[in-house]
Amino acid sequence: MTDNIAWNAVHAGYGRTVAVEDISVSVAPGEKLGILGRNGAGKTTILRAMMGDAKVHRGTVQVGGADVTQRPAFQRNKLGVAVVPQTRDVFRSLTVRENLLSASADAGRLDHAVAVFPRLGERMRNLGADLSGGEQQMLSIARAIMTAPRFLMLDEPLEGLSPTVAHAVMDAVRRMVTDEGLGCVLVEQHVRTVLEFCDRVMVIERGRCAFLGTPDELEAEGTILSRAVGIAAH
Amino acid sequence: MTNLHRSIGAAAVIPLAAVALALIFPNQQAFLAQIAITALVVLSLDLVVGFAGLATLGHAAMYGAGAYGAALYALHVWAEPLTGLIVGGLAGATIAFLSALMLMRAHGLTFLMMTVAITQILYEIVNKSRAVTGGDDGLYGIVMQPLLGVFEFDFYGRLAFWYAAVVLWLVFLLLRHIVASPFGLTARAVRDDGDRVATLGGNIFGHRVALYTLSGAIAGLAGALSAQTVQVVGLHSLSVTFSADILVMLVMGGAGRLWGGLLGALVFMMIHHYAAEIDPVRWMLFVGAILVVIVLFLPKGLFGGLEALVNRLRGRAPA
Numbered sequence: 001m002t003d004n005i006a007w008n009a010v011h012a013g014y015g016r017t018v019a020v021e022d023i024s025v026s027v028a029p030g031e032k033l034g035i036l037g038r039n040g041a042g043k044t045t046i047l048r049a050m051m052g053d054a055k056v057h058r059g060t061v062q063v064g065g066a067d068v069t070q071r072p073a074f075q076r077n078k079l080g081v082a083v084v085p086q087t088r089d090v091f092r093s094l095t096v097r098e099n100l101l102s103a104s105a106d107a108g109r110l111d112h113a114v115a116v117f118p119r120l121g122e123r124m125r126n127l128g129a130d131l132s133g134g135e136q137q138m139l140s141i142a143r144a145i146m147t148a149p150r151f152l153m154l155d156e157p158l159e160g161l162s163p164t165v166a167h168a169v170m171d172a173v174r175r176m177v178t179d180e181g182l183g184c185v186l187v188e189q190h191v192r193t194v195l196e197f198c199d200r201v202m203v204i205e206r207g208r209c210a211f212l213g214t215p216d217e218l219e220a221e222g223t224i225l226s227r228a229v230g231i232a233a234h
Numbered sequence: 235m236t237n238l239h240r241s242i243g244a245a246a247v248i249p250l251a252a253v254a255l256a257l258i259f260p261n262q263q264a265f266l267a268q269i270a271i272t273a274l275v276v277l278s279l280d281l282v283v284g285f286a287g288l289a290t291l292g293h294a295a296m297y298g299a300g301a302y303g304a305a306l307y308a309l310h311v312w313a314e315p316l317t318g319l320i321v322g323g324l325a326g327a328t329i330a331f332l333s334a335l336m337l338m339r340a341h342g343l344t345f346l347m348m349t350v351a352i353t354q355i356l357y358e359i360v361n362k363s364r365a366v367t368g369g370d371d372g373l374y375g376i377v378m379q380p381l382l383g384v385f386e387f388d389f390y391g392r393l394a395f396w397y398a399a400v401v402l403w404l405v406f407l408l409l410r411h412i413v414a415s416p417f418g419l420t421a422r423a424v425r426d427d428g429d430r431v432a433t434l435g436g437n438i439f440g441h442r443v444a445l446y447t448l449s450g451a452i453a454g455l456a457g458a459l460s461a462q463t464v465q466v467v468g469l470h471s472l473s474v475t476f477s478a479d480i481l482v483m484l485v486m487g488g489a490g491r492l493w494g495g496l497l498g499a500l501v502f503m504m505i506h507h508y509a510a511e512i513d514p515v516r517w518m519l520f521v522g523a524i525l526v527v528i529v530l531f532l533p534k535g536l537f538g539g540l541e542a543l544v545n546r547l548r549g550r551a552p553a
Contacts, residue, residue: 005385051433053429055435069549072432072434072436072437073433074432074433074434074435074436075439076419076433077432077433077435078435082434083433085430087431089429089430091422091423091426091427091430092426093422093425093426094419094422094423094426098419098423099423101416102416102422102423102431102434102436103434103435104416104435105416115292123534139364143434144434146436147434158418158459169256205533
């Protein structure tokens with residue numbers, strides 16, 4: 001348990017607003033947790049609470065057994081948590097290579113990041129601003145893994161990507177998680193992707209956890225997906 | 235052209251330009267020394283404004299601290315130039331570090347106003363401490379020992395120019411290395427998106443304090459050079475007006491590019507020099523008009539414009 005990241009009865013939001021309530025879940029190294037829910041349900045807030053970008057009103061967040069609720073974001077990253085935001089946030093005025101090196105100067109990590117996303121190797125001298133959406137997403141993930149995380153949190157990584165690029169991105173993530181034994185939290189609107197990729201799924205409905213279990217249990221349950229996500233799993 | 239060739243070429247530009255300027259203006263080396271010193275302080279400002287994206291009107295605080303520090307050291311301790319230079323750098327770094335501890339908790343307009351406030355406070359402290367600083371009379375009668383025990387400072391500013399040019403060159407090479415290092419990349423990344431850098435493990439506050447302190451040390455070096463070569467230090471070195479002048483030079487040359495800072499200082503000082511000869515009262519009018527044209531038509535400054543022109547001639551898209 002001490003190697004996990006954990007949300008313990010977390011109430012979190014922005015300013016005085018509480019966006020999620022009573023969220024309790026932990027993720028072990030090598031485990032893949034998917035988070036599903038409608039837009040505005042609070043999925044992103046759960047990730048942001050772990051990184052300190054959302055205010056935790058009650059409860060605690062832990063990394064490797066340490067309570068990091070009050071710690072700044074950079075310390076949480078040093079403890080092994082990296083996030084790939086929905087907005088990608090590549091550094092637009094830096095080249096691909098500089099984007100990667102801004103996260104870590106480790107040449108070995110740079111080679112590794114390029115091995116995971118060979119496309120980036122061809123674009124090393126291009127500015128972040130000049131990349132396509134798919135390339136920006138690859139860069140955002142590659143930059144996160146430059147920090148050698150033990151847990152990778154991905155916020156809607158497939159949003160706006162063509163099916164081919166989305167497939168390539170998920171393939172790379174799958175290889176990375178499997179090969180390196182990373183714990184992974186995936187927030188995603190593509191229900192089928194989550195159900196196929198993840199070991200466990202949490203469904204968020206109006207800021208609360210409506211379901212936490214395996215993909216099989218979720219599909220067997222029947223009504224939650226259509227109610228909380230708005231579509232069937234197929 | 236390889237990166238090595240580019241680096242060697244870039245490293246040679248300042249010495250070659252110094253030789254060329256000394257040949258073209260053989261009787262104005264004191265003025266050329268002032269250009270080199272001003273270029274140094276503009277480079278230091280570029281670290282904060284261009285690379286870190288922090289708009290400041292407070293750089294005179296560090297420049298002035300360096301100038302007064304070096305002057306007091308020469309007057310009361312030892313008039314040896316190189317140790318005086320170090321004292322000036324340390325004075326600038328100290329003021330920068332202490333003010334950064336407050337400044338780096340602020341953002342945007344609050345940050346800008348605080349930089350002005352800190353400079354004004356320092357200005358008034360120096361103004362009121364007449365017994366030590368000479369108040370509004372400033373410090374004068376600074377007579378430096380020969381540089382390296384050999385080279386005497388002369389009335390025509392020959393040594394002053396070469397001394398300032400060498401310091402500028404060394405600092406420029408150092409900064410080229412720093413801005414390309416992970417430390418420099420992080421500064422630019424913070425400028426683009428500080429929150430993202432934090433989630434990638436970057437300590438934004440610590441990084442900004444370190445960068446501001448480094449910038450302050452360089453501004454302090456420039457102040458010390460001015461004190462040692464002009465042999466007078468006045469309150470102007472601590473004024474917000476001086477801060478604004480160097481900001482104008484940076485914008486003129488192109489912020490976020492070290493060459494831009496150098497070019498901006500050179501062009502501004504030349505315009506100042508010659509426009510003031512034509513009209514000593516309204517010379518700022520020329521500078522203002524040129525600045526408006528640059529901001530409107532060359533948003534990346536003179537150096538950005540030159541770069542775009544060269545790329546166009548080579549048939550390349552601008553960076």
